Amino acid sequence: MAEPFLANPLVAVASPEHVLVGQSQVSLARLAEEVFLLREEGSGTRAAVEEVFEVAGIPLKVGMVLGHIEAIKRAVAARLGVSVLSALAVKREVQYRTLAILDVEQFPIQRRWYIARLAGHPLITSADVFIKILHEYRQQSG
Amino acid sequence: MRLPRLDSLTIRQLQVFCTVARLLSYTRAAEELGCQQPTVSALVAELERAAQLTLLEKRGKYLALTDEGRELYAHAQQVVAAADEAWWAMAERRGSMTTVSRPLRVAADTTVGTYVLPRLLGAFHRRHRGRPGHRWATSRGRGTGG
Numbered sequence: 001m002a003e004p005f006l007a008n009p010l011v012a013v014a015s016p017e018h019v020l021v022g023q024s025q026v027s028l029a030r031l032a033e034e035v036f037l038l039r040e041e042g043s044g045t046r047a048a049v050e051e052v053f054e055v056a057g058i059p060l061k062v063g064m065v066l067g068h069i070e071a072i073k074r075a076v077a078a079r080l081g082v083s084v085l086s087a088l089a090v091k092r093e094v095q096y097r098t099l100a101i102l103d104v105e106q107f108p109i110q111r112r113w114y115i116a117r118l119a120g121h122p123l124i125t126s127a128d129v130f131i132k133i134l135h136e137y138r139q140q141s142g
Numbered sequence: 143m144r145l146p147r148l149d150s151l152t153i154r155q156l157q158v159f160c161t162v163a164r165l166l167s168y169t170r171a172a173e174e175l176g177c178q179q180p181t182v183s184a185l186v187a188e189l190e191r192a193a194q195l196t197l198l199e200k201r202g203k204y205l206a207l208t209d210e211g212r213e214l215y216a217h218a219q220q221v222v223a224a225a226d227e228a229w230w231a232m233a234e235r236r237g238s239m240t241t242v243s244r245p246l247r248v249a250a251d252t253t254v255g256t257y258v259l260p261r262l263l264g265a266f267h268r269r270h271r272g273r274p275g276h277r278w279a280t281s282r283g284r285g286t287g288g
Binding site for chain 1: 252
């Protein structure tokens with residue numbers, strides 16, 4: 001059983017000094033000229049990025065594969081490349097201007113998280129409480 | 143040939159089998175279950191004898207579920223979960239929930255696990271007297287107990 005949880009917009013990020021920062025509606029082809037720093041195969045974020053570029057028929061240059069979001073953020077800030085991450089994961093860096101969100105066509109990639117639990121399974125009391133907290137949070141986050 | 147009987151099946155065997163099937167490693171399953179690796183192998187072998195089927199096989203360096211193993215895994219997960227429910231329901235009846243709290247298991251992708259779940263688990267922790275025994279599952283499908 002699954003129900004929608006939060007929206008998970010994926011944004012293109014770069015160092016604040018990057019030439020594409022401040023440009024509006026950068027084309028996918030232009031963005032693909034940059035080196036991408038991505039998570040390993042099997043990551044949902046990576047799959048979403050690859051899908052967008054595959055549909056557009058534009059090959060991606062993957063410079064480095066990093067297993068942690070934190071490692072990707074630091075590498076992007078160090079100008080080793082650009083990346084696509086959940087807006088939620090870069091909120092603080094954008095606020096403190098260590099990373100910048102790029103205005104790219106077809107971005108942000110709109111994804112959503114879901115709350116899933118076993119169907120027909122009696123919910124244990126603690127899970128009930130937790131799901132209630134998730135609902136409250138969803139409401140607050142709009 | 144003697145036919146295998148249902149009563150030769152134990153929940154312990156199924157629980158051990160589920161752990162091995164999830165981790166695809168006898169060693170790591172033994173670590174998680176807090177027992178010796180030969181004990182784990184023996185229990186799975188027992189289950190295979192009872193089922194008269196091969197459930198797990200070595201493919202090169204890796205352990206993999208056979209089709210039969212995959213089918214049993216789906217059923218075994220339900221049996222183990224139902225047994226777990228029964229156990230906790232009885233504990234609730236005994237009123238021992240104040241001393242032993244039922245674990246909450248949460249799996250999430252890396253982003254949610256890192257940027258959303260902590261504050262929600264914090265809220266849960268404050269609201270619920272139970273201690274959350276949470277389980278992170280990353281996109282690689284690995285989990286670590288918390």
